[in-house]
Amino acid sequence: MTDRLAFARALYDAVPLYDPKRAPVELDLTDNTNLWGLPPTAERTLRELAVSRITRYPSLYAAELKEALAQFVGATPECIVTGCGSDDILDSAMRAFGEPGSVVASSEPSFAMIPIFAQMNGLQYVGVPELPDHQPDLDALLAANPRILYLCSPNNPTGAVLKRETLERAVREAPGVVFVDEAYAEFSGVSAVDLAMRVDNLLVIRTMSKAFGLAGLRVGYGIGATPLVRDVEKSRGPYKLNSVAEQMALAALRHDMQWVHEHVTLAVTNRERLAAALRDRGYTPLESHANYVCVPVARAVEVGQALRARGVAARPFPGLPHVGDTLRISVGPWELVEQFLVAFDDATADVYGAAS
Template identity: 90%
Template sequence: MTDRLSFARALYDAVPLYDPKRTPVALDLTDNTNLWGLPPAAERTLRELPVARVTRYPSLYAAELKEALASFVGASAEHIVTGCGSDDILDSAMRAFGEPGSVVASSEPSFAMIPIFAQMNGLQYVGVTERRDHQPDLDALLAAQPRILYLCTPNNPTGALLARETLERAVREAPGVVFVDEAYAEFSGVSAIDLARRVNNLLVIRTMSKAFGLAGLRIGYGVGAPALVREVEKSRGPYKLNAVAEQMALAALRDDMDWVQEHVALAVRNRERLAVALRDRGYAPLASHANYVCVPVARAVDVGQALRARGVAARPFPGLPHVGDTLRISVGPWDLMQRFLEAFDDATADIYGTAS
């Protein structure tokens, strides 16, 4: 490690670079992206994009995309802010609303970047273990007096859906702003956007990386009261969504919604089919409302390594509260799920010494 720079910010000393330590494999089921591929109109747009779209700067604040996203979610453009992935929205929103030293509270387990974003922005992170029913411990979260309260629904990695009454109470009683991360909302059919349009302290964060199959383009957006999203927009600045990404996202929203909805339905169907296959093998997968299955598996890290040795990757989560070791498996076409199950059977037989 190099010596610390004397002019570097001290609060960054303990901020790690994100490093999931994942070697490439033939079948990667760790990222929960769309394994069916790219929406056709978006792909056509990429192939036919005029050179001028690349040689000139993109639009200041993606006004055209805001209109399309607003139509998709049932809001108006003034309720929308865009960003370079939902990560960018989260980071910018923490910067917009967090004063130095103020509290960011989150239920755990959840999105691993939240404590890192809090640390990067000079905020104090408070993590509160979720209840046994996989709902947040809202009493404990509110007791932390958070300037920012982060909730994820469906939650990553468990796939649990946040109860509506819990959300409404959080918005009603939180002393600051509530962030609701809906990266997987398309697979649940449930959203807090109707509430975000009516109150001024709720920001719903979404992405086009999952259901829309555009993860490599990094398109995220937030939905909230106009005054709220304006503050996030100030924080993130202009020209932050590249022109190619904006045009491909517009094509998907305008011309490919049937494709998106069809593949969301396939993901949901195969999620349930995979859960049944795991139950048939004696496992007890958690109820999921996302495009992945989280299943308790003894010695999950070892099983994950054994899977990788067979060219298949699933994400191990050792020691989840109230659950123990688990694997999170992204859902895709059934032939890929069959490949996973075959590798899983071999891997668990190797680790446990007997066929599962």
């Protein structure tokens, strides 16, 4: 018996399972989720949810949630598509707009699932290293003649925001659809939604997993011209957002926005405090507009392993273009950041001391 099924699609032979190798630890700062907990009304909604919400199918296309999301982002409901996390929107959109063999081009480093989604959908992935200022190399990306051009703002893992003139040129000159992933937009205050409302080839992808603290519910959404999101919705299909997720997301949008704004402010404040603490230790963190700090750290994989040995996890990114090895550290309540800093001091002393 072989590992490969005779009826399997050949293109799936090269598709890896996404596996970031995250063993449980006491303090996990690797996934940039909200470490302050649930928005209060959303939590109450979970506790009081009617049984009928579970025993019956959810709404077809989350029409009520689309209305609330549209009000939140400054769009109209017919310009919104929802999904099971922003991953679902990205995958469905690639299926909707990518012809077999056409190119998905992305700046690198960026979201690790993009080349995987491209492979899954029979598309050709082209990765282009970013420029030294952490902006995408748009000339090289456009030269790839992409059917789909993926950009991320703030970018994961660097935290850089896409310059508006770069985005506008991308939308103007791209031969196909431009995706802008705004998973961390709430922390930057910068968004392309207004542009997406004026053009027909820009899809903005967002999530309620970060600022809203609902990562376990997998609520993602896309914003774009009505014909654009309609095709994503066709690709995605009905009943893809479960009832619990829809009701909790609605509660957060309708009643918990003050809580969300307060904790976004806390995250930004603690991001800057963490960056300052790292600078005090002689490091040079990258300027971040998200809820994490990416900092160049020599032998980052080894430092990450030493941190895990102390019950703390940060995400190593070895060999980033123009930067080298880095650690990406999620921010949360300051006492958790302090716990990280103590472990980081010990871990770096162990790793660098062992080399001397």
